[in-house]
Each structure stands twice: as structure tokens, then as C-alpha cells.
Amino acid sequence: MAGSGYRDYFKVLGVDRGADADAIKRAFRKLARQYHPDVNPGDKTAEAKFKEVSEAYEVLSDPDKRRRYEQFGQYWNQAGAGAGAGPGGFDVDFGRYGNFDDFINDLLGRFGGPGGAGFGGAPGGFAGGGFPGGGFPGSGFGSSGFGGGGFPRGASRPPVNLDAETSVKVSFGEAFRGAERTLSVNGERVQVRIPAGVKTGSRLRLKGKGNLQPGTGRRGDLYLNLEVQGHPVWRLDGDQLRGELPVSLDELALGGTVTVMTPDGEAEVSIPAGTAPGRSLRLKGKGWPMKSGRGDLLLSLSLRWPSEWSEEQRSLLEQLRGARREDPRGDWLQKARL
Template identity: 45%
Template sequence: MAATDFKDYYAILGVDKTASSDEIKRAFRRLARKYHPDMNPGDRQAEAKFKEVSEAYEVLSDAETRRKYDQYGQYWKQAANGGSAWGGRSPAGAPNGFDFDFSQYADFDEFIESLLSGMGGGRTRTRWSYQSSPGGRTSSGFGSGFEDFSRYSSRQPGTSLDREATLSLSFSEAFHGVQKRLNIGSEVISVRIPPGAKSGSRVRVKGKGKKDGFGRQGDLYLNIELQPHRFFSFEGDNLVCEVPISPDEAVLGAKIDVPTPDGSVTVSVPPGVRSGQMLRLRGKGWRLPKTGDRSDQLVKVEIVPPKSLSATERECYEKLREQRSSNPREDLQGISI
């Protein structure tokens, strides 16, 4: 654009030079609705006005370009190293002729929100990819297939093209990985959930979010939720389970069978184990998608007295009580306030 072709973007939007970003956004929303080609079929003047309004908003909605525009006036583009601001394209990458697929929006307000999102007025999420192995990135966007959402950031609150959904998995599906078929609007997609998902895990499916009028499309984020298991639970990355033992096994020690994700294993219970004590099974816990390793399984021992006794068992317990040489409450003697 030559210096003589300078346009007063503030006048185009009908706002003062001191207008806030919210005021600029409201003005654009009103004018975009008024002049959009879908609302004015065949009206070339309305289409030209819509392009002009869009150009004004794209410049004034960005703090840096607005600063240059305010500082240098008609020479602001030369101050920004020259070149066409639009690269021969319609504003914000829209194809010439404004060929919008308006049918994908519930109403015109939803279209305007997506338009604002695509032109600097919406939220942007910065994503980092995690590489678990030299195998490269997967179609889900990360080497592990999981989103590292703890490091999300956002700029400028507004509308995102991304979608979110909750996906419920059984422990078996999450541990081994599973292929799921999902309905996304009128489309049925197949999504591979990698092994090692947990509640709070997040899987990114690229290009399955909302669309805007300029050919851009957001992503789908699946928030994993595990169904409760009757035996296993989590303590951090480790699996935890509770295994009952009898009083004689606690006193004398025993070898017991304990379920793990890989099947039952034999565990040695040391003599004199206390109720609530944890036994660690290394490498028998949950799959760790970031490393490909396994966490530990923690076995909590719970001493369970029998609910009913045979005559012989009662006689033996009575003899033990009579012959017992230790007092488990010895350390409580002398305690007072």
C-alpha cells in the first residue's frame, strides 16, 4: 500500500484513537455482521466494506501493529520493514471471494466469534511436544500421544477453535491402550489411546476441532477419566492395592498370591509384619508413557482376624493369650496429659 493510500482504520471502525481493545472488538463485531457477504448476497459494495473493516480490525487488534500505526501514520508499513500486510490474500488468510462454509455454525454470532479468534481477538494456546523415543511424533501430536497440559498458556481471552470431550476408560483399556470410535458431529473418527492413560491424561487429536470461515480448524482434546477398579487404585504413578492376611501369617510370615496387571505373583510376607505396612513390587505398576517403563505396585497388608472360630481355633487362641510374653501396649504406660 502506498503512503498516499493511507486509510484511517479508526474512522473505518467508527472509534476514537483512544478506544480500548474491547471497544475495537465490539465495533468490528457490529460492522462485520452488517457487511458480511453472507448477509448481503451479491452486494459488491458490502463485500468491499467487509474487507476494509476486517483489514482495520486486524491492524488495530494487535498491540504491536497498532503502536506502529499510531506512531508512524501513513508510513507505518515502511517502519515495519515494508511489504504487503496481506501477502496478496484477503484479511486473515481468507480466500479471495470470501467463500465461507457458513452452514457449520449454529448462528451468525458463532461465526463472528470464530472470526475474532482467527484475527487476533481470540485465545491462543501454546503447545509443546514431548518426545518419548526416537520414533517421532504420533498423529495425536506427541511421541507419547499425551498432551503435556501442565504447561499450557493462553493469551487474550476469547473464543478457541479447539473442542474438549471427556473419555471414560476401564483400567484394562487404559493400561493396554485401546482404539475408540467417536462421534464428532456427523463424523465418526477412530482414535488410538496409547497405553498408560490415567485420569487427568489428555490426548490431542489434530484437526478435529471447530472450523472458521478461513479454512482453519482447531484440535480435539480428550480428557481421560478412569472408571474405578475394585482392587487397584493410584498413589501418584504407582498402583496401590490392599491384601488381607490372617493373624498367624502376620506373626509367622507367609507366601501369598497377589494380583498384578500382568497376572498373579507370589509375594513373601515377612514375619511380624504390621497391619497397614506396604510391600513394594518393583516394576509391576502402571505404564509410564513418557519413559516406556513401569511404576511400582504397592501392596498394603491388612491383618484380618477371623469372624468365626472353630472350637480348636478358639482353644489355640486362648492358649496363645495365656502364654503370650509380649504386651503390644507397653509403650502406652505412664502416658497422661
């Protein structure tokens, strides 16, 4: 710390000269929290005050240094084998530390203070709940708190992750055509563009809309995990769109042109004569949107029986049965025998 001359370290920490080690530690924690540069970005006065209280704690937390300080005053460091900086010689190279917790752990470890407690004595955080996650504002790290991070000296912390994610349900039509949605994010209304062709599991990134780190203004990104809701007719199979097309017995037997509905509107398709139920008709380029264009639309033909049979229909079916030339089971009976 810059400067020279005698400093009353007891006054710097705001404690009586008879204060015990616990009282000195509590006072230092309170002042370190108040003047730390992360809480006062760009404030040189606060930074200088932080270094001053750190210097005072270095001396008063060490029994031998405190004894010599109380005995010799400003010449305490010359009165013994002065390991460590004396008055006017304490400085902090903040560039050595990845975050505030690393600095405090190192400081308490070097000056004899045990770790494991947060500010105000609360394990892993500030007393009374503290900041979100239990970390120091601006440090970017959560539950380790003050002095008890559990990381070896010199070890680097994992990088802070301010990103957030949430799930958003979209209708089948919105996923197919794309849509504009308005979301409420941390009390802020955000307009979101959902591109055409998204699927369940697709992720959208909203840059700078994630969690806010107190004291620094840093903010992460928000990721939206999309869930496409089901549809009563259409379902997605890879990049192909599938659905069932109800047809009648005569349409399957005799064939013909029928009107169908596609996601783009009405269209006409031809059913070949003698088509069996379950066969699919393919409409190229009418399926799901992709980066390279559109997938195909597959219509699976499903035989739809009348809910009621008229006398005329029954009569025609009787005629059909009488005119039938083949046994539909044919050689099936022989093949099915065990």
C-alpha cells in the first residue's frame, strides 16, 4: 500500500486495542466486504481503503506481529525478523487472483485465519442470506463464500456461467411457419423470432438476456429449449411430414382424384385403382421446412367405413360378394398351418 508513517491498525479496523482474534477477523470481513473493488468498481479511494484494512489485518491477525506492533509501534517490523511487508509496504496484486474468494482464502491462509465461514460467520456466504448463490458480488462464484472455497492455493476456479435456459412450448403451426413470441425475461419483455422448421429439442439463443452478475453488470445469454406440441393429423418423422388420409372402399378399389388438405392449403391427389389400405402417397416438397428447402409429405391411406349402411349399399355389397371370383385367404390357410 502506498504511503508512509504510523497507522493505528486498531483504529483502521475499528476495534479496541484489547480486541481478540475473532473480533479482529469479524471487523476485517465487514470492511473487506464494504471496500472491495468489485463492489466499488473504479473507486480508487475504496481500493486504497481495502488495502489499508488488509494491511491492518495482516499485522493484527498474526500473534507475533501484533506483539511487536503493540510494543514498538511504527518500528515493529524492524524489531524482529520481519517476514512480510511492514507499514507502508503492504500491497495487493489482484492480477494474481481469479476472483475475490481466491484472494481471501490466500490472505487468511497466510495470516493464520481459518477458512470455512462466510461473511458474518455464515458458512459459505453472507450472513442473512447475502447475495444470490452465496457468493461475493462481482466474484462470479457461488456457494464457496469467504475463506472456505475448498480450492488449493493457486488453483483456478471454474469459469462463471451466467447463462440461463428455459423451456418454451410452441404449437405445431408456429413450428411449421415460424412465429413471433413475446416473453417476459427478468421483468423485461423480449420479442423472440421463432424460425420456420424448428423441432422439439431446437434451441434459440437470446444474447445478453441471461443472469445478471451483481456489482459488475455482466450478463449471460438465455437459451430457449423448444417443445413442439402435437397435432391431431400431422406428425413429424425426421424431415418428412406424415398424416393419415381417410378414403372409402370404392376410392381404393376404383381409384380417382380426391381433394386433400396440406399445410400449404388444399390440393388434389390421384389414388390408383386397386390401392391397398395403408399405402402412402408422396407429395414431394410439401413437407417440413429445412435449410435446404422442404421435405416430403406422406399421406397414408386409411379405409374409412360408413358409420351406417344404407339398404342400397348393403345390396351392392351382396352383389359384390356374389360376383367375387377369388378367395381372399387363398393359400394363406396352408401357409398359416403350424
